[in-house]
Amino acid sequence: AQSVTQPDIxxxxxxxxxxxxxxxxxxxxTPYLFWYVQSPGQGLQLLLKYFSGxxxxxxxxxxxxxxxxxxxSFNLRKPSVHWSDAAEYFCAVGAQYGNKLVFGAGTxxxxxx
Amino acid sequence: SQTIHQWPATLVQPVxxxxxxxxxxxxxxxxxxxxxxxxxxxxxxxxxxxxxIGQISSEVPQNLxxxxxxxxxxxxxxxxxxxxxxxxxxxxxxxxxxGSYNSPLHFGNGTRLTVT
Numbered sequence: 001a002q003s004v005t006q007p008d009i010x011x012x013x014x015x016x017x018x019x020x021x022x023x024x025x026x027x028x029x030t031p032y033l034f035w036y037v038q039s040p041g042q043g044l045q046l047l048l049k050y051f052s053g054x055x056x057x058x059x060x061x062x063x064x065x066x067x068x069x070x071x072x073s074f075n076l077r078k079p080s081v082h083w084s085d086a087a088e089y090f091c092a093v094g095a096q097y098g099n100k101l102v103f104g105a106g107t108x109x110x111x112x113x
Numbered sequence: 114s115q116t117i118h119q120w121p122a123t124l125v126q127p128v129x130x131x132x133x134x135x136x137x138x139x140x141x142x143x144x145x146x147x148x149x150x151x152x153x154x155x156x157x158x159x160x161x162x163x164x165x166i167g168q169i170s171s172e173v174p175q176n177l178x179x180x181x182x183x184x185x186x187x188x189x190x191x192x193x194x195x196x197x198x199x200x201x202x203x204x205x206x207x208x209x210x211x212g213s214y215n216s217p218l219h220f221g222n223g224t225r226l227t228v229t
Contacts, residue, residue: 043220105156
């Protein structure tokens with residue numbers, strides 16, 4: 001069964017600074033990988049997804065993520081953080097054929113001005 | 114375009130009272146539907162999913178039940194709420210099982226349930 005670990009519960013960065021949120025997954029076969037963002041009191045919005053091909057994936061709102069099979073990682077990055085990026089971010093892993101989508105525990109991003 | 118509606122947004126209920134949360138999807142047919150519960154620091158826990166009318170699968174034993182009376186309607190219920198049922202409940206849909214690469218999960222805005 002697949003699993004996801006997001007090692008950082010909280011991260012605080014200054015506005016304009018770069019950001020990297022960590023995600024490690026465990027899955028024996030080819031994974032689907034996703035990053036979702038959740039604003040307070042809201043549902044989750046898909047930022048980006050990866051299945052195959054180019055290991056650097058571009059998403060919405062200026063986010064990107066890099067898949068590293070050797071490290072079982074799918075870290076989310078943004079070169080310059082905006083105050084509106086403050087939210088909770090979830091990494092998720094799924095299987096190719098109708099298996100569960102498993103979410104990490106989330107990382108809360110705080111942006112200080 | 115597809116939209117998902119979930120209500121109410123917040124709910125405060127006494128212990129032992131019944132529960133009914135509703136979720137509807139527009140703009141698509143035969144979606145896969147899901148109920149998740151979110152607890153602080155624990156990510157999202159899948160409670161129920163449905164691949165068609167009247168077809169419900171439960172992922173965890175609990176005090177809750179789900180029903181799908183219509184193609185695009187998914188209801189989460191309880192006969193008697195417990196304190197431990199408090200949480201943030203999210204409905205989601207996808208065009209494929211569990212949210213594939215080509216059809217990821219799309220979430221509603223959630224319901225904050227407080228059982229007192």
